[in-house]
Amino acid sequence: MPLVGKKYTWFKENGSAKSKLDRVLVTEKWLQIWPMCKQYVQRREVSDHCALVVKSVDKDWGLRPFRTIDTWHMERGFNGMVKEMCQSYVVQGNEIAKLKDKLKMLKGDLKVWNRDVLGNLHTKKRDIMQEIENLDCQDVYDDPLESVRLERLELMSRLREIDSKIDSLISLKARMNWLKYGDSCTKFCHSSLRWKRLRNELKGVEVGGQWCEESCTVRLEAKKLFENRFKATKDLGVRLGAVEFKTLTLEKNLSLMSVFIEEEIKEPVWQCEGSKSPGPDWFNFSFIKKSWDYINDKFVIALVAFHETCSKGFNASFIALVPKVRDPSSFFTRQCSNASVCAFPLQPSRGSCSPKST
Amino acid sequence: MLIINLNIRGLGGGTKARYLREVIASEGAKFIYIQETKSMVFSDAKCFALWGGNNIGWIHNEGENGGGSLLSMWKKEVFGYESHVMGKGFIAISGQHLRLSHRCVIVNVYAACALREKERLWEELTNNKAVPQDPILCLCGGFNSVRTRSERKGVSN
Numbered sequence: 001m002p003l004v005g006k007k008y009t010w011f012k013e014n015g016s017a018k019s020k021l022d023r024v025l026v027t028e029k030w031l032q033i034w035p036m037c038k039q040y041v042q043r044r045e046v047s048d049h050c051a052l053v054v055k056s057v058d059k060d061w062g063l064r065p066f067r068t069i070d071t072w073h074m075e076r077g078f079n080g081m082v083k084e085m086c087q088s089y090v091v092q093g094n095e096i097a098k099l100k101d102k103l104k105m106l107k108g109d110l111k112v113w114n115r116d117v118l119g120n121l122h123t124k125k126r127d128i129m130q131e132i133e134n135l136d137c138q139d140v141y142d143d144p145l146e147s148v149r150l151e152r153l154e155l156m157s158r159l160r161e162i163d164s165k166i167d168s169l170i171s172l173k174a175r176m177n178w179l180k181y182g183d184s185c186t187k188f189c190h191s192s193l194r195w196k197r198l199r200n201e202l203k204g205v206e207v208g209g210q211w212c213e214e215s216c217t218v219r220l221e222a223k224k225l226f227e228n229r230f231k232a233t234k235d236l237g238v239r240l241g242a243v244e245f246k247t248l249t250l251e252k253n254l255s256l257m258s259v260f261i262e263e264e265i266k267e268p269v270w271q272c273e274g275s276k277s278p279g280p281d282w283f284n285f286s287f288i289k290k291s292w293d294y295i296n297d298k299f300v301i302a303l304v305a306f307h308e309t310c311s312k313g314f315n316a317s318f319i320a321l322v323p324k325v326r327d328p329s330s331f332f333t334r335q336c337s338n339a340s341v342c343a344f345p346l347q348p349s350r351g352s353c354s355p356k357s358t
Numbered sequence: 359m360l361i362i363n364l365n366i367r368g369l370g371g372g373t374k375a376r377y378l379r380e381v382i383a384s385e386g387a388k389f390i391y392i393q394e395t396k397s398m399v400f401s402d403a404k405c406f407a408l409w410g411g412n413n414i415g416w417i418h419n420e421g422e423n424g425g426g427s428l429l430s431m432w433k434k435e436v437f438g439y440e441s442h443v444m445g446k447g448f449i450a451i452s453g454q455h456l457r458l459s460h461r462c463v464i465v466n467v468y469a470a471c472a473l474r475e476k477e478r479l480w481e482e483l484t485n486n487k488a489v490p491q492d493p494i495l496c497l498c499g500g501f502n503s504v505r506t507r508s509e510r511k512g513v514s515n
Contacts, residue, residue, distance in 0.1 A: 008511070010365075017512035020504055022365055022393075025497040033460055033494060034359050042381065046374040049365035049393075049500065053385050056359055 002327050004203040005041035009050045024054050031194050038203060061215045065281040066107045071165045073290060083294045085109050095305035099298050125162045128155055202321060206330045225331050226319055260303045361389040363498040368396040379410045388436045391466040392429040393500045405431055415439050419449045430466045443486060447479045450486060460494055467499030
């Protein structure tokens, strides 16, 4: 279980030695019931050991990012539906804003569709199994009718379909490329999923010497940190007068300044792996590839417009905190010796389908 | 499920008892596991005073001459005690989590420093018949050993 607060639980009186002697071990099943269980190391007060507090805290980190689920493509008629959705939107503004708004509306509609139409796969599976069970109980006496036989076949195929969907969903969550579909029932796969969730969560940070765990305070602190980092200063204190820079040839310069063409946009998109996404809260590449036929023109128009005007409004930045050490307790590396958090300001710029710009 | 685990190095004196009461109250503990109590006798009254409430179940393992002594306490409204197994260096309590109605086993462990003692303890724990197959199990305590070198500092060997 992750240890929050300190790294060691026992300290020698004079501080010359310290160890992690006390610990809490739990079984797989325990984590199934209390998935967000963590050990918090308390202040040392009456003994040379620290008290450990085990509690299960599930924090609300605000709005969840949008994620494309590859399982959607297994649904019949999904592509057609997306195409219809895309064409039905009416948007205003310049070309880039249009593309942005369209994709935003598509995201909203897909979220609703996922919840209402696709629904919970496990509940659906239970319903189908119940129907099969009912049929099994009914026709014990006579030969099954033709209609019942067909109904059974239909139900069985739906059951298989849902099973494979659940499998693909789990393997997507576990992010294990080498664990092929069908292996998702293994204990290993489930435990790696749970462990990943537990490990990646930011348990809390130190703010001005105070340990703080509330998600809103942590978020504000992270935002403040990056605001300070990206503040413009008037004088950089660097003089480049005597440095000679390498310059591009005229030919290269022209090729850089030329208008984007579709192949040029398509190639990098196809080079990207399908399960990857250009940023958090965005469509992944396999979605873009599969719906390329009816969104490609929009991308091209938007990118051409970008090439001409370089307008703003396409530059939303996200800060994703990725812990570089186990259980960090502060945002700073140098000031605070034992923890750091690394940040990626992600910019879905240049229509996000052009990795050469990032 | 809120568990507090502490190696208290002797539960005598008012300061330690007061500290314990404070931690229990501030965290809202449901279970508390103490290692090295170093007191020979425990009574209802003493445990109720330690917790600061009287709806408490408790089991004490005396250990050898006060060394390796263990005390497990739990809130009766959260955990329905069913049975326990006690051995040298551990108390395993099994019971029902009343709200979620899951049967779980919680073990309070104190491993002695000597390697042979540790081996014996682990053997006893793994061969424990009271624990079902694939249990909902939690082991807390002082294991007196580290998993990797990075988990300790300033120790010569």
